[in-house]
Structure formats: structure tokens, C-alpha cells
Amino acid sequence: MKNKLLTDRAALFLGDAAHVDAVLAPNSVDAIVTDPPAGIGFMGREWDSDKGGRDAWVAWLADVMRKALHVLKPGGHALVWALPRTSHWTATALEDAGFEIRDVVLHLFGTGFPKSLDVSQAIDKQRGNMDEVRLVTGWIAEMRDLAGLTNTRIDAAFGLNGMAGHWTTQGAQPEVPHAAHWPKLLELLGVDELPETIRETTERLVAEKGKPGPNWFRRAITGHHETASPGQRWKARHGHRANLSNSARRDEPATEAALEWAGWGTALKPAAEHWILCRKPLVGTVASNVQQWRTGALNVSACRIPHADPRDLAESKSRNPGRAEPVTSAVYGTSRPQQRIDEAGRWPANVTLDEVAAELLDAQVPGSGASRFFYVAKSSKTERNVGCDHLPARVTNIADVPGSKGANSPRAGANRSGAAQNHHPTVKSIALMRWLCRLITPPGGTVLDLFAGSGSTGVAALAEGFEFVGIERDSDYVEIANARLRHELGPEAEIAHLYMG
Structure with a gap:
């Protein structure tokens, strides 16, 4: 020390x-x-x-x-x-x-600053691809176990905190790794290339990242945000191609399920x-x-x-x-x-x-x-x-x-x-x-x-x-x-x- x-x-x-x-x-x-x-x-x-x-x-x-x-x-x-x-x-x-x-x-x-998720919006943004996501996370979990790894070791290799749990779960909040993560992940798993079915599914899911499901676009445009979306601003700050135009507001639910949960969130203002x-x-x-x-x-x-x-x-x-x-x-x-x-x-x-x-x-x-x-x-x-x-x-x-x-x-x-x-x-x-x-x-x-x-x-x-x-x-x-x-x-x-x- x-x-x-x-x-x-x-x-x-x-x-x-x-x-x-x-x-x-x-x-x-x-x-x-x-x-x-x-x-x-x-x-x-x-x-x-x-x-x-x-x-x-x-x-x-x-x-x-x-x-x-x-x-x-x-x-x-x-x-x-x-x-x-x-x-x-x-x-x-x-x-x-x-x-x-x-x-x-x-x-x-x-x-x-409130950090609550709008439940109604989340429902309409669902892409309906959880079965495909879990197919990929299940494969990663299988390869992890064959390689004798743990989620903690995977997180440490990427400098992340808890993300490997999302990459390997069959439960709530499964997540397909971003394209930038795959080369190192495959090296850790000791795998030269993805099986064809997993590769095709992964490429499609990665391409859909950040994009809402079709029900989101059924919502009528009710106005425009004052600035570009947070995700696009993040991309711009980190040197990625970004769309900094003001995104459309879609405040009215498009589905019955989203309407039922309008006004509901997940966290209180700290x-x-x-x-x-x-x-x-x-x-x-x-x-x-x-x-x-x-x-x-x-x-x-x-x-x-x-x-x-x-x-x-x-x-x-x-x-x-x-x-x-x-x-x-x-x-x-x-x-x-x-x-x-x-x-x-x-x-x-x-x-x-x-x-x-x-x-x-x-x-x-x-x-x-x-x-x-x-x-x-x-x-x-x-x-x-x-x-x-x-x-x-x-x-x-x-x-x-x-x-x-x-x-x-x-x-x-x-x-x-x-x-x-x-x-x-x-x-x-x-x-x-x-x-x-x-x-x-x-x-x-x-x-x-x-x-x-x-x-x-x-x-x-x-x-x-x-x-x-x-x-x-x-x-x-x-x-x-x-x-x-x-x-x-x-x-x-x-x-x-x-x-x-």
C-alpha cells in the first residue's frame, strides 16, 4: 500500500x-x-x-x-x-x-433523477423473440460449463459486473452479447466458430438490438422529444455513427396490454x-x-x-x-x-x-x-x-x-x-x-x-x-x-x- x-x-x-x-x-x-x-x-x-x-x-x-x-x-x-x-x-x-x-x-x-422503466412502453416495445434469445444464452451456458468457466470469470475478462449472468440465463432478462463481445467470448469458451443455427440467430438478434418491436410503430406519433434519444447521444459521444435528430414521441399505447399498464413504472424517484x-x-x-x-x-x-x-x-x-x-x-x-x-x-x-x-x-x-x-x-x-x-x-x-x-x-x-x-x-x-x-x-x-x-x-x-x-x-x-x-x-x-x- x-x-x-x-x-x-x-x-x-x-x-x-x-x-x-x-x-x-x-x-x-x-x-x-x-x-x-x-x-x-x-x-x-x-x-x-x-x-x-x-x-x-x-x-x-x-x-x-x-x-x-x-x-x-x-x-x-x-x-x-x-x-x-x-x-x-x-x-x-x-x-x-x-x-x-x-x-x-x-x-x-x-x-x-427518476430511473423508472415505463412498463406500458416496454410492453409495446417487446420484439417477441425471447425463445431465440434463450436458444443463444443456453448455448453459451453449455459452452461455459464445458470450458470450466464461471460467470464471475467471464465478467472479469470483460471488466463488466453481472453481464455474464444475462448472457447465460434461461430465466428473466436474457441478453445476447453485443457484436463487439463475441470474439473475446469465443476465445474464452475455447470455440473457433459458432454452430450455423446459433450464428444465424445471433446475427439476426444483434442486428435487432436497440430496435423496438412492431407494436411500437403502431403507436401514433404524438410529438417529438427535445433532443435525440439517449442511445444515439451515447453513440455520438463514443465515436459511433449516430442519428442525432429529435426522435418521435409515441405516448399512446397501441395494445390492450400496454393500455392496462399505462402510468406504471418500476422505481421511485431517489x-x-x-x-x-x-x-x-x-x-x-x-x-x-x-x-x-x-x-x-x-x-x-x-x-x-x-x-x-x-x-x-x-x-x-x-x-x-x-x-x-x-x-x-x-x-x-x-x-x-x-x-x-x-x-x-x-x-x-x-x-x-x-x-x-x-x-x-x-x-x-x-x-x-x-x-x-x-x-x-x-x-x-x-x-x-x-x-x-x-x-x-x-x-x-x-x-x-x-x-x-x-x-x-x-x-x-x-x-x-x-x-x-x-x-x-x-x-x-x-x-x-x-x-x-x-x-x-x-x-x-x-x-x-x-x-x-x-x-x-x-x-x-x-x-x-x-x-x-x-x-x-x-x-x-x-x-x-x-x-x-x-x-x-x-x-x-x-x-x-x-x-x-
Whole structure:
């Protein structure tokens, strides 16, 4: 594991978080604030794979957190991010690692993008060729078994996450590999050429990829989309021939089955994330543990939510607190402007609320929204790129393999784009991370982030006056985090390079 040390206040380790106990001393860290993978194959990224299923994923995270427990001081708290639909996996892993689950901080936001499949459209787009598709996937599965392969090994050869399961299933969601996948797949299977029947069927199915069935074209044209289809825009971005004309809208069902399911989808708009609050078991009582280790308690006073003057709320709601320009807000801590308050403030709740959602609450019940909660927007492009001007801009996008799960699935982040120096796909708001660090870290304490990503937790910890240790296995992200941390520390920060065995 390689270590890059930034002065004496922040350290970045390039390597696997499972080795944290090899580079940090026992009982040396005051708090853990970290954003681990969710196990959903986000944007087709290998690092977010489910490791082979629920039990394997839970065992993996439990092992990492067990090592982290070893370096955390007795009574030390951890705030561990999780998506709602896999937060029970995360909580189970934390318990298995030896942590006590104390609460869940719920972060609400109004800017999530819906990733639902329109069931009515899906019905009319059916091509009715599932028997032929399963003929091909059945042959691939047979050859896989003869070659002594597993789906995991096939995925690894392509740098994919779970796609081999679609290529070999006889159940739901079978998928014929894209033309670009076949040469390598045949090599893996030890097959020189496809049997004639499989070859003809495969060529026809590959040619039909991306094309809807005949019932789709029975739908009347009801208008045109403002831009070309997402698939065509993806092709254009990746150098493929693309039709960038505005595609026709066909909103009215063409079949009785599609009409029956009009208005139905498959997912809710994402508007909440969980931060699981847990604690390493105390040594003795809270009072004795706090005095001996300075851990075991929450910094309630520093995290109270002031009641704001309505004039400040009106001004704040007109802007985005995730932007770089100064705003009047109660959420940023001592180094940012504060709202005027009419009382000491509310007890920190296990709900944090962003500006959009707060405004919705205020509209429904006047006075019940922003003035009652800590609210903060998601990280803006400006905020995430601070300190990274010298780095090359890259696109935050789906997997670069046509037909991959990341390329096709809106739930995996399909068609996200936008070049940025900080190209990490899940950058957290500095304001949010400052509040979380402040809640569980004693003055002058050290915050550990096991999955440091682009360094948002580190920037927040330093801004709050804490020390920071981050671990990240992706060298590109370490470079981004290094730049952001150095910017936070100031130009006088000198970087030393240490190498760990």
C-alpha cells in the first residue's frame, strides 16, 4: 500500500481498505465517516459489484469494517453511507463487524433523477423473440460449463459486473452479447466458430438490438422529444455513427396490454440516502470512556439547527447552497456566515434536508420546512472541481463497452455525462460532510474515510479543524483527492511520498 502524506494533518493511502489495520495503529482514530459501495453495480463499475450476492457482499464489508473497528478508539462513532434499498446489507455488515447500531441519519434531497422503466412502453416495445434469445444464452451456458468457466470469470475478462449472468440465463432478462463481445467470448469458451443455427440467430438478434418491436410503430406519433434519444447521444459521444435528430414521441399505447399498464413504472424517484450511525463498544461507562479516550459522545451543541429569520430563508432559497459563491446558511460551521436565529436551535435530528425539499415542505405547511431542518444541496460542479484546475477533464459516464449493463440500464446511471476534472460519479456535498464530521469527532480528532473517493470527507474534516486519513484504491481518484486536500490546506502544503510494504 502506497502512502501520500500531506503535511501532518492529512494522509492519503493508495490501496485496499481491508488493510487499514496494517498501516494505522490500534485505537488511533477518533471517528469514521465513509461512503462505501452499495453493491448495485452503479454505472457498471466493478468496484460497486455485489461480490457474488448478498451474503458475499455483507461478508466483504464486514471484514473491512472489522479492521476499521480495530483502529477506532473505544466509543468512537462511525457514519456509514448506504442506499435505502441496500442499507440493510450495510447495517448487517456493521453489526457483524462488532459495531453497535445507534441510529440512521436520513439525508433528504429534491434533485434525484427518476430511473423508472415505463412498463406500458416496454410492453409495446417487446420484439417477441425471447425463445431465440434463450436458444443463444443456453448455448453459451453449455459452452461455459464445458470450458470450466464461471460467470464471475467471464465478467472479469470483460471488466463488466453481472453481464455474464444475462448472457447465460434461461430465466428473466436474457441478453445476447453485443457484436463487439463475441470474439473475446469465443476465445474464452475455447470455440473457433459458432454452430450455423446459433450464428444465424445471433446475427439476426444483434442486428435487432436497440430496435423496438412492431407494436411500437403502431403507436401514433404524438410529438417529438427535445433532443435525440439517449442511445444515439451515447453513440455520438463514443465515436459511433449516430442519428442525432429529435426522435418521435409515441405516448399512446397501441395494445390492450400496454393500455392496462399505462402510468406504471418500476422505481421511485431517489430522494433519500442513509448514513448509518454506529459506535465501537465503550470501555466502562460513557463518562469514563469520554475522559479516557475523548470518544463516545455526539457533539450536539455544535450541530444544533438554528431557527432562521424568514428574510434569511427567503434569500437562501433563491440560491443553491452547494454553489461556490457565499450564501447565508446555518449549515456550514464557524467559517461561513450564519443565519440570524431567534432561539438556540433545535436538537440535531436524524433527518437532514436539502433546500428543494425544504421549500416543498414550507409550501405545504408554512414554517415547517427549512427553519426546522439542516438543509444542503448536492455537490455542484463548481464545488467538486475546486483545486483541480490543473487536472485533465474527463467524462463521468457509463461503462465504455456498448451493450454493457452500464450502457443500457438507467438504474446503473445510463447516459450520464459532462466532462470535469473531478470525474468521480458520487461526489458528496462539503457542507453535508462537514456537519457529519462535526457531529461525531472530538476537537482536534482524526477522521478516517475508508473509501475516500475524490476526497470530500477529507476536505470537510480539514475545514472543521480535524485531521484526516483517507484510503482509496483507484489512483485516479487519489490524484483528485490529493489536489482537493492540498487546496484546502493552502499552497504551503508540501507533499512527501512514503511507500508501505
